[in-house]
Every structure is written in C-alpha cells, then in structure tokens.
Amino acid sequence: MGRSPEALLRRLSVRQRMTAIIALLLLPLAVLSAVSMMVLNEQEMAFRDSVEESVHGLLPLTTLEHYLQQALVDELLAESHDSVPDFAGLTQNVDNSFSSIQLGANAKDVPKQVIDDAQKAWVQARPSIRRLVEQVHARHVSGATASANTRIELERAIQDVSSARASLAGVLRARYEHAAAQRSRQLHWLMWSWLITLAVAAVLIVIFLRSLLRPLQALTQAARHIEEGQAGVRVDVDGRDELAVLAECFNRMTASWETTQGHLQTEAIKDPLTGVLNRRGILSQLDAELDLHRLRQQPLSVLAMDLDRFKFINDHYGHSTGDRALTWVATTMRGLLREHDHLGRHGGDEFIAVLPNTSHAAALEIAARIGQLVREGAAREAAYPEITIGVATAPDDGDLAASLLEAADARLYTQKKHRHAGSPASATSPPTQ
Template sequence: METTMKPHIPFRSSMSAKFIAIILLILIPLITAIIIDREFLLPKITATTNETVEEVTIELKPTSNLQNLVSRASISLNNYVLAGEPRERQEFTRLSKKIDKAFNTGGKHFGLAAEAISFRAAKLEWEQSKTIGHEILNNSAGPNNQSVINKIRRFDRHVNLSIRNLSRVDAITVKEAAKQGSAIKTVISQISDVADTFLFIGLLIAVIIGTVLSRSILKPLKDLEKATVRLSGGNLAYRINNERDDELGRLAQAFNLMAKQLEKSYKLMKTLSTHDQLTGLYNRREFYRRLNEEIKRYRRYGHPFSLMMIDIDLFKSINDNLGHQVGDNALYFIAQSLKEELRPTDHLCRYGGDEFIAILPETQIAGALAFANRTHRSIASSQIDTNDGRLINLTISIGIANFPDNANSVDEIVSAADQALFIAKAAGRNQVRCYKNAA
C-alpha cells in the first residue's frame, strides 16, 4: 500500500508566537528563582533559624533558673545563720531539692562538650556547697562561732563557683547561638548572591530581548515608515526589501503590492494624460508642452526646429462611406507610418481628428521638406484593408514652418504650419507646402 507524504509546511514565526516567546524568556528565570527560593533556600533558612532559637531557648532557660535557685538558696542559708529563723531553714531545704532535680534533668539538652563540662562542674560545686549548708544547719553554734564562719565562707565560695560555671554554660550557649546566627547570615548572603545572579541574568535577557525586538520588530516598522514616506513623496518605484514570513513580512508584501499597483496606475494615468489612446502618439496637450520646451531650448542654445502639420485627405468620406472602424484603422496606419519615418529625437503628436503634427528638433526648412516628401511618397504608395476584402489608398497633405524663420512664439509657429497645410489642401490635396512659399 502506497503512503502519501504530507507536504512540509514551514513554521511561520508569527508576531503572537514571538511575543509569547518573549514573555516566556522573561518569566522562566523569575519562576526558576522563585522555585529555588521556596523549595530549597527558604526551608533551609527557616529550619536553621528555628533550630538555633529552640536550642538557645532550651539551653539558656534551665541554666538561668539554676543560677536564680542557687542564689536564693545561698541567701536563705545566710539569713538563717544571721537570724536563726526556721522559715529560712525550710526554704533552703526546699530550694536544695529543687536545685538537685534541676541539675539532674538539665544536662540532657547540651549539644557541646564544653557546655556539659561546665554544667557538671557547676553541679559538683553545688553538691559541695549543699553538704556544707546541711552541716551549718545541723550545727547548734551561733553565727559568731569561728567554725560556722569558716563554713559559711566555704559555702559561699562553692556557690559562687557553681554560679560562675553556670554563667560559663550560658556564655558558651550564647557564643554558639552567635555562631549559628553567622551561619544564617552566610546562607542569607548566599541567597542574596543567587538573587543578584538571577537579577543580572534577567537584565541580560532584557537586553537580548530589546535587541531582538529592535531587529525583528522595530527595524521593519522603521523600514515600513521610510517606505511610506518615500511613496507619499512620489517615489512609486520604492520597494521594501522583505525576507520575513510573519505579520510584518506580510505587511511589507502588501505594501510592495500596493506600491506596484500605484506605480502601474500612475504610469497608465500619465500615459493617458499625455498620449492618444487610439494611435499611441502624444496628444495635443503634450504637444504644446514639448513645443514650449523646444522654444525655450532655442532661446537658450540657438538651435532652430521645424514644425510639420499633417492631414489625411478626404478622411470624412472614409468615415461616412466605410465606417468609423475603417477610419480608426486609417488613423492608426498613418500614425505608424509617420513614426517609422521619424527620428528618435522627433516628437509626433495627434493634434486632433485626422490631423497630426510633428516637432523636428535641430532641423532647418530644407531638412523638414525632404522628410515630408519621403513620408508623403511612402504613404501614397501604401494601401489599407477595409475589412470587407477591399484595399484603398490613402494620401496626406503636409504644411511645414520653421522656428525662428517663420515665427517667434508658440501660436505663430502653429499658425504658420496650419497656413502651409491649408495651401497644400487648397492646391488639390496630396501636396507638401512650406510656409515661406505657401502663398
């Protein structure tokens, strides 16, 4: 079984697709940064912070309480020795039990060896001070007894050492907390570095996107603007160099097509405004424009020219007897015959009806007469088809005038050639006459 392959359709990079791609290029780094921040960095910071706070809280609370209890126990014992109040004795006993319990349970939370060592040292000092305290409580001697005084001193010394060791535990804990805080700052600094990196990447992408936009969107728009200005200024031949296949490319194609149509229409309108539609020769309006230019050229450079007015003999009879189609064929035939005889520098025009007029630059009257006679003979020896199988002969009458010999203005030169033509027709038609011997 034969399989037919689908034709390959090239991907059209549309403006919509480009804008979506641009948005994705901007969003992807930001989304990536957010994911990294939320899934990896923030949980790490939160966990580290919580652990540090929890550890510091757990470790500082029992040692602070112990310092307070030991201080209160020392005060109660000293008050009992000085005042002998039973209430202070009971308070010391109660606080001692509480301190023992705190020392037995408090050492389980320390994570550092230095903390545990200082805590055990504080416990040993407390146990010694507690033993001395009970000896003092069981001694019946008064406060002024030297033995009691010595024991009180020993008791206070051990209490101070216990409190000092507990303070050392606090200092170690605070130092560790500071260390943990430094670690947190390091993590935050790393996050900041990562954020700066993504910010730099984002800015770099923005620059790249700006460049891409400038090349792929802004430049074509500027080219289109430039082309529009050129077109509105009259340069209808201007085209946009376009190799794109997106919306802007299709817009440029539409512009080029529009410009081509405008150029074509303009050329057609210009041709219609300057040429005769039937014969393709210059029309009367264009004749007068070129005649004025030729007179200006003479007055600037002194170059003479001749004017030749041509009329088809008995043309009305052709139209009336053979029809307008044959008449049109006769006009076209005469126009083509005259064009074949003229030089490229000459200007042949249809003056109106069955009349033609030719401007012969750089031509004196003798040269114009030679051209007229040659053309006259060529047409007289030719025939045209009447569309019904018959052939007819055509003849023309020609009047010639020269500038500046016979005239000094536009009206005068046309009038001179017209008078010469009138004389040629009055002489029996099929004649050539010059203005100088028209009479």
C-alpha cells in the same frame, strides 16, 4: 552562514512568537519567584531557630550565674561584721539629733508639728530595728564556719557556670556566623539570578519587538515612497509570518498598481487609433522640449500637418477606411522621424511633430520627405490621403508653444491656399515668411 535570531523568529507566526515569548519569560520568573520564597522562608525559620537556641541555651545559664553571684554577695555580707550597723551608736545619734532639734524648737524655719510627728515615728520603729539587728548578730556568731564553706562552693559553682556559658556562647556565635554567611551567599545568588533573568528577558523582548517593528517600519516607509510618487517600490520578504504574507500582498498590489497606472498614463497621452501621442501628450512634450530649448539655447522646430482629401475618403469609403488611412499616415511619419522626435495627433486629421535640436532648414527637409512619401502612397492607393505641412522654429518664431503652433498653422494654411489656387507650391516649398 547562520541566520540571526530575528530571522529565525520570523519563521514563526506572530501568535507562536507571542506564546513562546510569554512562556520563556513567565516560566523562569515563576520558578525564580518560587525559589526566592523558599529561600527567604528558610532563612526566616533559620533565624528564628537561632534566636530560640540562644535564648533557651544562654538564658538559663545566665540566670543561674546571676542567682549564684547574688547568693555569694548575700553570703559575704552575712559573714562580714562590718555589714551589721552599730545599733547603739546609731540610735544614740538619732536621739541626740531629736534632742538638739527640740532645744531649738522656737526656730521659724521648721514647724513644731513636723518635728513631733518624725520623733513619734522613730520611737515606734526603734524596737523593731533592735530585734532585726540582734537576729543578724546571732546568726553570724553561730554560722561562721559554715559560711566559709558555702562561699567557697558558691565561687566554684559560679566559675563553672561562667565557663559553660562562655563555651556555649562561642558555639552559638560560630553557628550564627556560619548561618549568616550562608544567608548572604543565598541572597547574592538570588540577586544575580534575578539580574540575569531580567537581562535575558529584556534581550528576548527587544528581539521579539524588532521582529515585529522592522517589517512594519519597512511597510510604512514603502507606503510613504508610493505616496511621494516613486515607482518600483518593493518590500523585502523574509520569513513565514503574517507580516511576510502582508509584505508579499503589498508587493503584488504595488506591481498591479504600477501596471494600472502605466496603462492609465499611456491611455491619457496616446491616441488609441494611431498609437502616437494624443493632443494632451504632444502639447506636454512640446512644453517640456521648450524648457530644454531655453536652458540649452538650441533650436526647436514644430511641424503642423493636415491631411488632404480625408473627408472625401470617410464619405466615399467609410470611416473604417478612414481609420486605416490615419493609421497608415501615422506609421509612415513615425518611420521618417528620429528616435528623439515626438509625433502626436492634434485633432481629427491634424498631426504635430516636435523636433528638438532641429534648425528651420533641417525641419523643411524632414517635412519634404514626409510629404513626398505620403504623396507616393496616395498615388498607389486611392483610399490614402495627401498631406500639407507648415514649419515653425524657435526662437525665430517665438519660444512659447502657442506662438510656434500659430506660426506653423499659418504656413500650413498658406500652403493650402496656394494648392487650391493651382500654385505649384508643395509641402516641400519654403513657407512664406
């Protein structure tokens, strides 16, 4: 079964992954940037060459064609008599115009000085115009035959030049269109190359970031669960990178913390000498069982037990013997109680037993068995104490811990008074109501 890219990346360290991702991103981008610059420079040079080729190829032909057409026009004008003005008619018309103006010189709309200045300018220009027109007439008469041949040659040359220009323009246009298509293909190739490269880079970045963020998120979530008090929190370790090492350390730290917490909790609620619950632990269990009693409406009984002759054992046999006596009594009682019953050391030689779902009569029977077994042990061993037991049951004696313990203590001390007074009452006798 193949491993995911993220799992494969987790086999590398974070530094190796960062180096690899930078190399995989920068190398293609650098190569693609260099290729793009080369292609764009090549296209710019090709465009410049195309423009220069068009200018140097077409401009001379176009200029030559223009000059030839201008020469043909000049030649046509030269051989056409219509292009030479009727000097006599024109000058006579101009003279008549000035004469008519002079006859009406009293008119107020045209100043006389303006008219005089215009007539003087005309008189000065008239001889020069006459000489130019006479020269044109002389050239027309002498070169009529030569002008015809020149016109034909000019027309043939214009046609040849125009054909050459059209052919060259077609070649240049085809080459330009081919170059433009090639440039378009190159630009499309560059565009797709950049898109593919950026897409691959985005995928690599996402995979790289997931390989970093998912372990961090798992560690964060595990830390929050521990903060909420959950037990058995562990982080899956997958990979060989620094985050995997951190997850392993986190798991070991969590296991050590849970072990330490368990020890602390045990020490907080258990009596280190006898191994049964201490005062805090037994009272806590009593409160919890009372909550269930109120919820299920089942009877709950409490045994308040006090050891007799314990001070005498401590004073005559020593405290170590007293400790062994306490341990023996606790072990004896624990062996007679049921699995779901709770036993705790309430004080120096005082014990409390919490009996869930137990009626008052059943609690009296259990108390009688405990008392009988302890008395038998005390009869065999002088360093073992006897025991007195008081019984209280909820809800008859109340449904609070204080009321139950008070009732059990009261019956316990009643038993002691009867014993000290020489009464035959025993721990198995029913408590006084």
